Amino acid sequence: MSELPTSWCGQSVERVEDAALLTGRGRFIDDLGVKPGTLHAAILRSPHAHAKILAIDTDAARQLPGVAAVLTADDIMAMSASLVVGVKAPIECWPIATGRVRYVGEPVAVVVAASRYVAEDALDLIAVDYEPLPAIVDPLAALDPAQPVLHDGLGGNIASERSFRYGEPERAFAESARRVSVTIHYPRNSCTPIETYGLVAEYDASEDAYDVLANFMGPFSLHAVMARALKVPGNRLRLRTPPDSGGSFGVKQGLFPYIVLMAVAARATGRPVKWIEDRLEHLAASVSATNRVTTLRAAVDADGRVRALDWDQVEDVGAHIRAPEPATLYRMHGNLNGAYDIQNMMVRNRVVLTNKAPTGLNRGFGGPQVYYALERLMQRIAIELDLDPVDVIRTNLIPSGAFPYRTATGATLDSGDYPLAFETALRDGGFAELRARQAQARAQGRLYGIGCTAAVEPSVSNMGYITTVLTPEERRKAGPKNGAQATATVALDPLGSVSVHVASVPQGQGHRTVLAQIVADALGLKPSDIRVITELDTARDAWSIASGNYSSRFAAAVGGAAHLAAGKIKAKLASIAAAQLNVAANAIEFVGGRARAQGNPDNSVAFSRLAATSHWSPSLVPEENHALRETVFWSPPELAPPTDEDGINSSLCHGFIFDFCGVEIDRVTGAVRIDKYVTMHDCGRILHPGMVAGQITGGFAHAVGAALYEEYAYGADGSFLTGTFADYLVPTAMEIPSPVILHIETPSPYTPLGAKGVGEGNCMSTPVCLANAVADALGVAAIDLPLTPAKLGIHIHPAEHAPAAQPAPAKTSKGRALHGSGQAQAAAAPADVWRMLLDPRTLEAIIPGCHGVEKISDTHFRADVTLGVGPVTGRYRADIKLSDLDAPRAVTLSGIVTGALGDAQGAGRITLSPADNGGTLLTYDYEAEIGGKVASIGGRLLGGAAKVVIGQFFAALARHSGGPASPGLLARLFGRRA
Amino acid sequence: MPRLSADRRHRVRFTLNGRAVEADAEPRMLLTDFLRHELGQTGTHVGCEHGVCGACTIEIDGMPARACLTLAVQADGATIRTVEGLAPRPGRLSVLQEAFRRHHALQCGFCTAGILMSLDTYLRSHAAPSETDLREFLGGHLCRCTGYTPILAAALDAAKLLREAPVHA
Structure with missing residues (x-):
């Protein structure tokens, strides 16, 4: 027993999840059986980006044998209400097109039938009369009031506009030596989990209650949105999640409108309804990140020191503002200074609607868009002021010893040592060698560039940051929103073994393994002694609005809550043991599966016997010390609502990242090859090194895809051009190199275990790091993602002559x-x-x-x-x-x-x-x-x-x-x- | 091949992981749906249904194949292996599966079945693959969680162990 480690946390133990997943015994939503009589749904979707629906003829579809119902907007609207919209604007958001379609892929009708095959047959029999309308695709065009309007109530396509001012930006701009600016067009992309959306919905008419099993990932604030849309109190929407979920990366947040849609279908048919999204539906109409046009200006001293930033962001959320949007735009609001000490800031935020799929959570959530602008700007400052880009970063980093650091826009950066991490990365990552390699490549006439990026990775979102979109007065009226309630339950059964339940809803992040490590540490047990359950049932389990798996909140918030719950159980067990062992409770220690008196290991009792006491012999235990089950809710006090001055501590933890890379561009093909990539992370205390590495390599792969290959592309007429995996290019093992990963650890003072999030950082830092390297290789100033050969070719090759004769059909506005x-x-x-x-x-x-x-x-x-x-x-x-x-x-x-x-x-x-x-x-x-x-x-x-x-x-x-x-x-x- | 009629279900028989199985299928039924929903073998996953992601990869007559691009009736008479057939016995993992667990080569595990099936076939005919060989071979699979790095490490490790002690499956 004495051979056991002092701490399970910090070790890469094998995952408890893996044996089942490796042998085909996972329990994903489509692996679970359904009740006899369950019907299957298929969705007819709009082929138009923008059109009036003149008529829908469903007669032939209804008559197909096996079809139970064909539902259109009228049916859905009769049994539900619009989804709540997060901005103060007279617009609605339905899970199905009502009178008008506004993006390719928008649901128009739902067929419910005996099998999915029959349901899809019936889709072909539905006749829809459309009157196409002009579509709007470009977010800047959406600012123009003369353009076609998507939602009549709005009188234009701007759904929200706010301006902010912090410090003395005007003065800084007037006094500083130089002004540097960039304008970037950040494209749309999505992390496309390999398992698509899926759900089974049931309605119990006798209790007017819904029961939905869905691979939804949270945030469970959306439970309130769904219950309201279904017009039932929260306790009549029982939402459950399956044991396994095949990836999400934010995307499975966007399942919630379909939960409402299929819940209504279940009510309309009186039968359980199952729907598994297919890949084509997923690509066209699940969720993508926002595309954004940003103009960012800096007031800069001659030595490269940035005195002020002026952000102008135009955020394109697609055809509807679907909750929690426009959260993508506000998630980074507290840390718009990045990793830099910049106390003067101006921000103008506009949210526009266009004829594209609605946006939502996607790994990095707002970070990629912000850092692309900020870190392109830092490189431009170096070039325009003739400085070394590394020195510009060094000059501006928040200094060591400045933590906790209060940003201009109201965040508290909890901990870190940015200069130490930065210098360590340059040294251990071999930056000088990379420069030498570049010089050698260039001497040979090759196109070789180096890029650098510093970034702060926020984690554990403040549920109140989104209210920064409202004015202080609107917020006062609505009441304060804030916090990040995390919960964990630790229970003892009559045999004295330990169970843990959390509401973290993982999609492959190994939560069960890490929680077993955390609780084993607290109770002196082995991880294999602990059984962890992570599926959630809103009718039975502890949960709150912040529950779910997003904003990299697990290690910091949920792991912390489990640590606190185990601590409560431990304190009670200590008092029971104290009575049995005749020592003071504070002299009891839990080691090797026993509770024992400190300094006298022979005076001990087996943990299981102690843990069973309150079940079998409550008379031995004072009532307040019954050790049976402890549920902890934990919300950090640091996450306050926005101030009247619009200051917002948008996230609890802030990790630090410094990346650099070398890329070579093929002179003939224009293809980008990543020669070397180094990524330094400070994510606080590391609980499981193997999983942290997995989060970094996984996030890095998503980021390389976003940087070089992936784009949700739309034609000028709003047609969706990347509707299959043959068009939307997800990188494979051929395209993703293995990055060099470095760490320093400065624990967060605000989380119970000192851990911070780590899963999203590379999605923020890597796209712009690669772009900076490509810009360096080609010597270009303006460069937008994805960095495809076709885009880079124009910088490498002279302009091509148009082919003579046989004029090809012209491209028009339509196509x-x-x-x-x-x-x-x-x-x-x-x-x-x-x-x-x-x-x-x-x-x-x-x-x-x-x-x-x-x-x-x-x-x-x-x-x-x-x-x-x-x-x-x-x-x-x-x-x-x-x-x-x-x-x-x-x-x-x-x-x-x-x-x-x-x-x-x-x-x-x-x-x-x-x-x-x-x-x-x-x-x-x-x-x-x-x-x-x-x-x-x-x-x-x-x-x-x-x-x-x-x-x-x-x-x-x-x-x-x-x-x-x-x-x-x-x-x-x-x-x-x- | 027998003549099939579109509006009728046909008996489909094949050997699955060493056992004879049979069930009825319409001619248009995909092999993925047949395995999962007719035979209850849900270890084979559906990721794209157009042959790109590789999640549904199984072994048909000794060759890796996309079950989503195969009709159930095409499998009549075939010998099929799926992820459920990889472990030597319940409670034990194969060398390759063990390597995946050791190297954290899976996170959500959804694409993993297909990758395991491809690698299992590949490593039997390629005892000493280089990392480049494996990258190229794995190019037929999409994984969104791992970034591939730990998968490559697991595959290289498994190949080495199998060379040292060739006890397959």
């Missing part, structure tokens, strides 16, 4: 414009051909890939078609109207084609003239605009495909009327239909 013309011969007379053109049965036979034509009126048809363009084949709905009829001589066909892969609008004029042989000569010309994903296909391919499809139509018409058609074409048509 791609196509036009063309042709002729065909039909054997029948013009009057017969005319009849055929107006007959749905003929059209069905001659439209290429047609599954059916429905006649709405004499001049209005609707068709279902399957079209293939290059490698992309998809199903589309065509809405065709005839106009300018001049029977039997000419007609104009205009139509809209929509499908998951894109849409097209166009018109063509067909002229029929009598031919010499008694037949008809058909002449046609057409113009069309193509949008959506299909529009991203090369223009020539698209033009060619359109020509073929339209040619096929007329050839089929000719054939149908008994005219000649080329055998090759016939064979092709026959081949297509077989």
